[in-house]
Structures are given as structure tokens and as C-alpha cells.
Amino acid sequence: MINVSNLSKTYKDTTVLSIESLQLSKGEIIGLVGNNGAGKTTFFSLLLDLIKPSTGYIENNEIKVNESEVWKSTTAAFIDESFLIGYLTPEEYFSFIAGLRSVSKVDLELFLERFGTFFNEEILGKNKYIRDLSKGNQKKVGIAAAFIGAPELVILDEPFANLDPRAQMQLQNLLRQINQDLGCSIFVSSHDLLHVSELCQRILILNKGELVKDVTKGELSLDELRSFFMEEIAVTEEEPSTPLSADE
Amino acid sequence: MLKTLFSLELKSLFRSPTWKQNLWMRILIVFAILYFVLIFLSLGVGAYYIIEKADIGEPFEVINRYLIYYLGFDIVFRYMMQPMPVTNVQPLLYQNIKKATVVHFSMLKMLYSFFNWSHLFFLIPLSIILVVEGQPSGTTWLWSLSIYLLLLINNYLNVLVNQKNAVFAVVATLVLGSSGLQYFGVFDITTYTQVFFNALFERSWLVVPILMITLITYYAAFSHFRSLMYLDAGLAKKNERTISISENYFSRYGKLGLILRNDVALILRNKRARQAVFAGFFFIFYGLLFFTGAVEAYESDTWKLFAGIFVTGGFLFSFGQYVPSWDSQYYPLLMTQNITYLEYLKSKYTLIQVFTLATTILSSWYLIFGLEIFSYVLLGAIYNLTINSVIVLWGGAYVRTKIDLTSSKKAFGDKNAFNYRTLLLTLPKIALPLAIYGGFNYALGPLAAKISIVVVSIIGYFLKPFLFKTIISIYQKEKYETLKAYRS
Numbered sequence: 155m156i157n158v159s160n161l162s163k164t165y166k167d168t169t170v171l172s173i174e175s176l177q178l179s180k181g182e183i184i185g186l187v188g189n190n191g192a193g194k195t196t197f198f199s200l201l202l203d204l205i206k207p208s209t210g211y212i213e214n215n216e217i218k219v220n221e222s223e224v225w226k227s228t229t230a231a232f233i234d235e236s237f238l239i240g241y242l243t244p245e246e247y248f249s250f251i252a253g254l255r256s257v258s259k260v261d262l263e264l265f266l267e268r269f270g271t272f273f274n275e276e277i278l279g280k281n282k283y284i285r286d287l288s289k290g291n292q293k294k295v296g297i298a299a300a301f302i303g304a305p306e307l308v309i310l311d312e313p314f315a316n317l318d319p320r321a322q323m324q325l326q327n328l329l330r331q332i333n334q335d336l337g338c339s340i341f342v343s344s345h346d347l348l349h350v351s352e353l354c355q356r357i358l359i360l361n362k363g364e365l366v367k368d369v370t371k372g373e374l375s376l377d378e379l380r381s382f383f384m385e386e387i388a389v390t391e392e393e394p395s396t397p398l399s400a401d402e
Numbered sequence: 403m404l405k406t407l408f409s410l411e412l413k414s415l416f417r418s419p420t421w422k423q424n425l426w427m428r429i430l431i432v433f434a435i436l437y438f439v440l441i442f443l444s445l446g447v448g449a450y451y452i453i454e455k456a457d458i459g460e461p462f463e464v465i466n467r468y469l470i471y472y473l474g475f476d477i478v479f480r481y482m483m484q485p486m487p488v489t490n491v492q493p494l495l496y497q498n499i500k501k502a503t504v505v506h507f508s509m510l511k512m513l514y515s516f517f518n519w520s521h522l523f524f525l526i527p528l529s530i531i532l533v534v535e536g537q538p539s540g541t542t543w544l545w546s547l548s549i550y551l552l553l554l555i556n557n558y559l560n561v562l563v564n565q566k567n568a569v570f571a572v573v574a575t576l577v578l579g580s581s582g583l584q585y586f587g588v589f590d591i592t593t594y595t596q597v598f599f600n601a602l603f604e605r606s607w608l609v610v611p612i613l614m615i616t617l618i619t620y621y622a623a624f625s626h627f628r629s630l631m632y633l634d635a636g637l638a639k640k641n642e643r644t645i646s647i648s649e650n651y652f653s654r655y656g657k658l659g660l661i662l663r664n665d666v667a668l669i670l671r672n673k674r675a676r677q678a679v680f681a682g683f684f685f686i687f688y689g690l691l692f693f694t695g696a697v698e699a700y701e702s703d704t705w706k707l708f709a710g711i712f713v714t715g716g717f718l719f720s721f722g723q724y725v726p727s728w729d730s731q732y733y734p735l736l737m738t739q740n741i742t743y744l745e746y747l748k749s750k751y752t753l754i755q756v757f758t759l760a761t762t763i764l765s766s767w768y769l770i771f772g773l774e775i776f777s778y779v780l781l782g783a784i785y786n787l788t789i790n791s792v793i794v795l796w797g798g799a800y801v802r803t804k805i806d807l808t809s810s811k812k813a814f815g816d817k818n819a820f821n822y823r824t825l826l827l828t829l830p831k832i833a834l835p836l837a838i839y840g841g842f843n844y845a846l847g848p849l850a851a852k853i854s855i856v857v858v859s860i861i862g863y864f865l866k867p868f869l870f871k872t873i874i875s876i877y878q879k880e881k882y883e884t885l886k887a888y889r890s
């Protein structure tokens with residue numbers, strides 16, 4: 155459903171993202187890992203047409219995202235707080251999104267039941283504006299809203315960050331369930347290798363803007379995933395170690 | 403330490419996204435400042451002789467008599483437009499800087515505000531003229547100093563008042579009420595205040611108590627800010643009680659209703675947006691300057707149309723000017739949901755229309771000045787409803803000021819959604835109708851001029867779909883730049 159071709163994003167002289175070719179198919183949970191500055195958020199922003207590609211294009215259901223806006227009815231995302239409307243209550247926010255996605259009130263309530271334990275009675279019926287919620291609870295609101303109306307693709311940037319350990323576990327189960335029940339593709343980024351290796355059917359590793367690994371589950375164990383980043387550290391730490399040893 | 407803070411201040415000024423983007427804005431601001439400086443200068447130089455020529459009494463006496471209004475309107479304008487000293491305090495809290503230093507710095511920074519130094523362009527030439535005209539120089543300068551201190555008291559009072567709309571309402575009512583009473587000859591406050599200002603001249607030592615009061619208000623404002631320097635005080639997010647908005651009413655308008663409902667929530671639940679509405683309301687009284695003959699220069703018909711446009715267009719200018727900035731905090735959301743630009747703009751457009759209609763109805767009290775005067779209000783309303791309400795959305799595409807609706811990170815948050823920048827942006831929307839009116843008035847007389855405004859409005863109304871299309875294409879083109887500006 156997603157087809158990336160020859161995509162790159164360059165600011166002045168630095169290329170922050172460069173992906174020659176990538177296809178994502180329907181119904182998968184895909185994980186995107188990489189260090190800070192690897193280009194994860196840039197990639198997501200390009201997918202959502204929030205920034206302009208320097209070269210190449212992304213097709214969503216065979217439509218280039220920067221040429222038509224049809225993809226907006228089948229794609230949803232939660233990247234950061236800028237996807238929340240702070241002065242609404244969570245209920246109002248959900249019904250706003252539901253209205254835009256033509257989901258009836260009854261269906262919305264039914265849908266939100268699924269999130270009952272995840273919300274932990276801190277979200278609904280509290281009569282609080284979203285801007286007054288804690289970071290973790292804001293995140294919960296954003297994630298839940300992204301799934302309203304069963305979009306074909308849901309993009310979540312760092313969904314596990316800021317959540318307490320229990321909510322992290324619950325979220326993993328929820329994402330798996332929703333993926334099975336609604337058939338949504340879910341594209342998550344995370345710094346937590348454990349979550350990614352447990353949850354995702356396919357894992358992409360970005361490094362300095364380039365796609366360095368693209369593996370399916372089972373192909374790469376958690377240890378191997380870890381060792382990939384360990385190697386990185388080993389490489390970068392070798393260089394400064396020489397002057398230190400010279401002191402001895 | 404102050405030096406470090408000052409360099410931080412300079413950096414935040416030169417590195418702000420608005421500074422980088424709007425070159426023409428800065429040029430406009432410089433021109434506007436020059437304009438006001440000139441006005442103050444010519445008032446300072448000319449006031450004495452104008453009064454002498456008008457033969458309404460001893461000039462110095464007359465000046466002392468009306469000074470109360472100078473001070474009164476000063477505080478009202480300060481409240482409306484003077485930006486509060488914004489210092490990004492939070493990162494400084496954990497550093498080895500005394501909180502008092504930070505607050506003193508912010509307070510002293512205010513002295514460099516246009517609202518403070520511009521008065522010198524009035525007071526200094528005025529005092530020189532007074533001395534030239536035979537007043538003793540020592541006492542004149544002390545008098546002048548007292549007046550300036552009173553203006554500084556206004557400055558710090560404004561800091562205290564700024565947090566409370568109720569206090570402002572009282573002050574504004576007093577100023578407007580007493581000028582009204584005086585205009586209709588019911589009660590003349592100036593006979594009492596004149597005594598006070600005369601005394602400032604006759605008993606120069608009064609400057610000492612006034613200086614004390616200035617220091618006291620400084621200290622009051624200081625300790626007010628100082629008390630806000632805690633994460634759970636001024637820097638805290640306030641948990642407000644929610645204001646509920648009926649869903650049913652809006653649901654019948656479909657998607658437009660959904661967005662409209664959000665816009666209504668935006669206005670009701672955010673102080674900055676509320677203040678824009680308030681400013682719009684205030685402009686209803688703007689016409690008084692023009693229609694009562696209070697200012698001689700404003701007697702001409704063209705200026706009356708100018709007043710008409712402002713009277714009914716207050717909300718249009720103060721709110722519409724900042725579309726889409728009002729939504730800057732969640733613009734990425736709007737850009738990824740299936741909302742078309744047309745739906746988005748229609749919602750804002752509807753809002754502006756409703757408010758313009760409401761202000762027009764509220765302005766119907768101008769009928770007491772006669773039908774002729776009211777016809778200018780109506781002309782202004784027609785022009786605003788048909789043309790300006792669309793054009794204003796156009797201008798918004800280029801503004802790209804990020805509006806922080808909560809401004810929780812800045813203790814002294816910039817609460818004035820309505821400031822002089824907003825005023826500047828209104829000029830193009832006013833120049834056009836005035837030119838048309840002035841031209842026809844000159845060539846064919848006032849009736850033809852009025853008809854020409856109506857005709858232009860009708861043409862504008864039929865051009866609306868086309869204008870919307872153009873505006874949408876601009877919004878689309880500016881999308882990435884706008885997103886970028888809102889992110890930083």
C-alpha cells in the first residue's frame with residue numbers, strides 16, 4: 155500500500171534521509187528503529203506530506219501523497235502533541251475526529267470501550283481539557299484517536315515513550331489486537347528494541363538517513379537487533395580510545 | 403548578570419521565526435513608529451499655539467485641564483496594545499541567577515517600550531515651548547518630570563491590571579464615562595483634576611511623593627511577578643473548569659459544523675482568543691472620535707467611512723488577521739485529517755461574518771448621531787461582510803506567527819493577542835475602499851461615492867468563489883513553510 159521510490163530529503167548540504175526503494179504491504183505491523191537523527195521522524199513527516207521531499211516520491215494506495223489528498227481518508231497518525239487540540243476535552247476531541255471520519259456516535263462509544271483499561275479511568279469523564287492532562291495521558295488520547303474509523307494505515311511516532319510500564323504492556327496487546335481485528339497496518343517507531351522485536355512483523359533500521367536493515371520477524375532475534383547497535387557503539391568508540399591509551 | 407540576560411534577549415529577538423520572515427512587516431513597524439513619533443512631536447510643539455489660537459483659555463491651564471484624559475487614554479491603550487515583558491523564565495529558574503535579577507530585568511526592559519519613550523517626544527518639546535513662552539524653567543521641568551512619572555505609574559499599573567479584565571473594565575468605564583458626561587455637559591471631571599495638575603506646577607516638591615508612588619507601583623509590579631516565579635504559580639498550567647458547548651446545535655451543519663464548534667471552543671476557552679473578541683468589541687466605540695467632531699482632521703467623509711469600517715470590523719481585524727495562526731499548535735493535525743482548505747476557511751469565514759453582523763447590530767446606537775452618520779457604519783459593514791472578510795483570510799496565509807494559546811512557559815506571557823502589528827496589517831484592507839470612496843467623492847459627490855462602495859461590495863460578493871479558490875491555492879503553496887514556522 156505504501157511505495158517509496160528514490161526518496162530523499164536534503165537541507166542545504168546535509169542529506170537527512172535517502173531511501174531508494176521500499177514497499178510496505180497491507181495489514182502488517184512494521185517497526186522503525188534508529189538512533190536520534192537517523193531520519194525516523196523525517197520519514198514519517200514525508201509520509202504525511204508535512205514536509206516536501208527533495209527527490210522522489212511516496213505513493214499511498216498508488217497515489218502520490220504530495221499531489222492528492224485522497225490518502226487522508228485512509229491514513230491516520232499520532233506524531234506528537236501537535237496532533238492534539240489542547241482546549242478540547244478528550245471526548246470532544248474523539249467526536250471531532252469521528253465526525254471527520256464519518257463514524258457515528260454509537261460506533262465511537264463502542265470503539266472506545268476497547269481502550270477502557272488502557273485509559274485507566276484517567277481520560278474519559280474527567281471534564282479536563284487535553285492540555286491539562288499529563289504527557290502520558292495525552293499520548294493515550296492521541297493513539298486512541300488515530301485508530302478511530304479503522305484507517306488502513308496508522309503511523310505512531312514513539313508510542314511507548316512517556317507511558318508507564320503497565321500502559322506499555324497494554325499498548326502492545328492493544329496494537330496487536332487492533333491489527334488483527336481491523337486489519338490496519340501499523341507503522342511504529344521506537345527506541346525500545348524489546349517492544350519492537352516483540353510486536354513487529356517487520357523491522358526497518360535506519361542509520362544516518364539510510365535504510366540499513368529490512369528484516370521480517372524471526373529473521374532477526376532481539377539479541378541480533380541489539381548487537382547491531384552494539385557494533386555501532388564499538389565503531390564510534392574505537393577512535394577516541396587511542397589518545398586515551400597514549401596517556402599510559 | 404544583566405548583561406547576560408540582555409544578550410539572551412537579543413538572541414531571542416533576532417532568532418525568532420517572525421523576525422526572519424517578515425521583512426516588510428519590520429519596515430512597516432518602523433514607519434508606524436516614525437508616524438507616531440511625528441504625531442507626538444507635532445502635538446508637543448503645536449499644542450500650546452493651537453490652544454492659544456482657539457482662544458479657549460490660558461494654554462497652560464487648558465493643558466493641565468485635559469491632561470487627565472491624556473493619562474486616562476494612555477492606560478487604556480497600554481492595556482489594549484502594550485506587550486507584557488516576555489522573558490522565557492523557566493530555563494533560568496534552575497540556574498545560578500537570583501530570581502529578583504530576572505524580574506528586575508524584565509521590568510526595566512519595559513522602559514524601552516515604545517509606550518514609554520514615545521511620550522518624551524510630547525513632553526520635552528512641550529516643556530521647551532512653555533519655557534520659551536515665559537514659564538519659569540525649573541518648575542516647568544519638574545512639572546514635566548512629574549507627568550512622566552505619572553505615565554510610568556500607568557505603565558506599572560498596567561502590569562498589575564493586565565491580569566484582571568475586571569479592573570480594566572472599571573478603568574475603561576471611568577475614562578469613557580467621564581468623557582461622555584463631559585461631552586454632554588453633565589459633569590466635568592477636569593475642573594477637579596485641573597487643580598491637581600496645576601499643583602504639580604505650583605508646588606514643585608510634589609514630585610517627591612509622586613516619585614515615591616512610582617517606586618511603590620514598581621515594587622508592587624515587581625513582587626507580583628516575583629510571586630509568579632514558581633512552577634506551580636505563574637509558570638503553572640492552570641486547570642480550568644471546562645466550559646461545555648452543545649454538540650447538537652452544530653451537528654446539523656455537517657463537517658463545517660464540526661470545525662465551527664472547535665472554533666467556538668477556541669474563542670471561549672483561550673484567553674488570547676477571547677481578548678481578540680474583546681478588542682473587536684472595543685472598536686465599536688472607535689467611531690466616537692470621528693462622529694463627534696472630537697478630532698478636527700477626521701471631519702471629512704472619507705474618514706467617516708474609515709471609522710465605519712473599523713467600527714464594524716473590529717473582530718474581523720483582530721481575529722481574522724491571525725487565521726490560520728490560531729490553529730498553529732495543531733496545524734499538523736489539520737493537515738493530515740480529511741478536511742479540505744475550503745471547509746477550514748469556510749468555518750473561519752462564517753465566524754467572521756457572524757461577529758461582523760453582531761457588531762453591526764450593536765453599533766446601531768450610532769443612530770443617535772443621525773442617519774447620515776449611521777450610513778457610514780452601514781457602508782463599512784457591507785464592505786466588511788463582502789470583501790474584507792475574504793481578504794483578511796488571504797493576509798493570514800502570510801502572517802505565520804505562532805500563537806501560543808496557553809503560553810504556559812512564559813510567566814509574563816504575552817497576553818495581548820491584539821497589538822500594533824495587527825493594526826498595521828489592517829492598512830491594505832482599508833486603503834482600497836478609502837481610495838474608491840475618496841475618488842468618487844471628489845469627482846461626483848458623496849452620493850455617488852456611497853453607491854460606488856455598495857457596487858464594489860456586490861462585485862466582491864460575486865467574486866467570492868474565485869477569491870476563495872485563489873486563497874486556497876496560496877494556502878496550499880504556503881503549507882510547508884507555514885508548518886515549518888509553527889514548528890519552531
